[in-house]
Amino acid sequence: MTPVPIDRRTLIAATAAMAAVAAAGCASPSDAVRAAAAERRRPGALAHKGVNYDTERETWKLSYVRRDIKAIRRDLHCNAILLLGSDVRRLMEAARLAAGEGLYVWIEARQFEQTPERTLEFLTEIGRAAEKLRRRHPKVGISVGCELTIFMQGLVPGADWMERGANLSKPISNGYNERLNAFLPKAVKTTREVFGGKLTYSSGEWEKVVWTDFDIVGVDLYRDAKNEATYVRQVRELHSHGKPVFITEFGCCTYKGAEKRGGEGFMGVIDEDPPPPRVKPGFVRDERVQAEHIGELLDIYEAEGVSGAFVYNFSSPDTPHTDDPLYDQDIASHCIVKVRSDYARTGRWEPKLAFHTLARRYA
Template identity: 40%
Template sequence: MEKTKGIDRAQFLTGAAALGGAALLPPGRAEAAGRAGRGLRRRGVVYTVGEGETPATAFSTARMRADLRAVRDDLHADTVDVTGDGVERLTATAAEAAELGLHVWLQPTLGDVPERDILEHLAESGRFAERLRRQGASVELSVGCEFWLFVPGIVPGANVMERIENLRNGTVDWELMQRRLDRFTAKAAKVGRSVFRGRLSYAAAQDDRVDWNLFDVVGIDYYSYFRERDDYVRELKRYLRWGKPLAITEFGTCAYVGAPQTAGMGWDIVDYDKNPPEIKGDPVRSERVQAAYLTDLLDVFESMGLYAAMAFEFVTADAPHRPDDPRHDLDLASYTITKPLKDRPDDPSSDWHWEPKEAFHALARRYGSRRAAHI
């Protein structure tokens, strides 16, 4: 769920710096893993398979199949990051994507349950990914996403939102948190290796300390904002020092003026204490702002020849667009490149459909032109 993607990274970095952030990178000469001037190898989108909050927005196999065809035929993506929880949903979606000829980045993200359950969920998903790989599908496995956020016991807090609050307040033992994070990351990598023989990765927050020797691909959820392109390049280059391919496992923003400058906190404009939830303040909707941010970052990734980039994300059914009711237009706080619209806006059981945002069309033009250039 996008409202948990990207806490205040400045708070997190403050704690990480105290531990010596330079330890993130291996000693010795930097080895560039990009392919400058040659463009991205894989261009895609994140597709979340978790259950919705109401029966009307719950996972639907028929809807998933239609969505993936739109990913391939309309968005012109060649890669889909299949993420979320529920082994049956994950595997059904991965199989459909593979059948459509898409490259599959399978990333199970079960959270807020005991470690043993999370690792078993990973193992089951990984075994299926290995079967797909042996059958000739193009597939990679990510062992998870931002473990400190989703795995209980690393950061204090009974759930994701409590952990975010503790991190933002600085009420954590940074050194202890890092040891716990390292321990679980190593466990997850070991499980992934035991069941999957293809490329292995992990989706880290951009200021996380990760031992990338455990993985074949460096994966970063990237939400920075700079005025100058060179600043993005300078920041991203530090992840190339491992001499491994760099995948941007998430990048995106919300569709309102000023959202990119929030650096991943764009979701924090909703008052969930209200029933129904309300938009705080008076943000000005702008799909153009969202589209420009995505294409600007995509240009940076292309220029650096990174391995892959997956826009976050395709659709969030539980954040419907309310064009006639800005106070309840939850799509404003969503990172999706489509806007869900209910047939009956005030009815929780109403059917719904999505329509493309400007960001969808902008990415489709870029993805389509790169695909055409390689035919």
């Protein structure tokens, strides 16, 4: 079986990356603010109503993937999907199933901890495979990478993603945006040589991307206590590039206070040593927190004319839910469905409250 790289749950840019983003006050959005946002919803907003679907998992069975994607289209009412992964075969198997359901298929090509040269080679592989599908199903696009300053070698000093994240705000990393913007045109050129569909890039909010060569602006934009007061302005400013805007990742985990921690909400929740993994004291499961957080962000995206939103993430079979709060790893998951330890045998999952919130909003 294809080796499974580091799960995306452990790969969200950590504290040092967040420190590179300008922090602001922590005022909570009031009901009046949310109501005003709802009143300002722009026609045509959220043309792409989507979810991330991570193909990096221990258990990969097409019957399970087919069931998931049918639910994403028919029950969650998505019209788009963002497929994440490093294995071309898995990505294209999922892409064909999603295309068969009529979804707009976005493929995020990502092989973490690779050189720029290998990253370009992988984009060629993905582009060729995606183009074959696009000729039969025109609604196919590619994201040429994810937060490359951290997850690719060569832009920021560091032996791995953790070191690069820690170095982002240090003088040794000065010029990383210039290096990123020197690489991205190569990524676009490489992909366009073999692929005729639309292109975006899933950027980190600390990255200042030159979007000239892209069709769509893409940002992984989590809201937390640091940027809560400026979040709407951040979303609005994305339109300054004159292109459609996708929020390629958003959401939060499933416990009280997770809405204040955004993308880094998984950190420090689970104690994995000694096994089995246990929830640390002080973390209490609360699905309502996640559901309300996602609903508030969708209000903002609609009001600000965002063209596409992809909640992170659909499922994480490697962080199972249990009725015993001490061992409920799912509370540290951003996913909108919960799976149990029998997933490998059954493929079953249960919707969280956030699933139903999305289904109502996307319908």
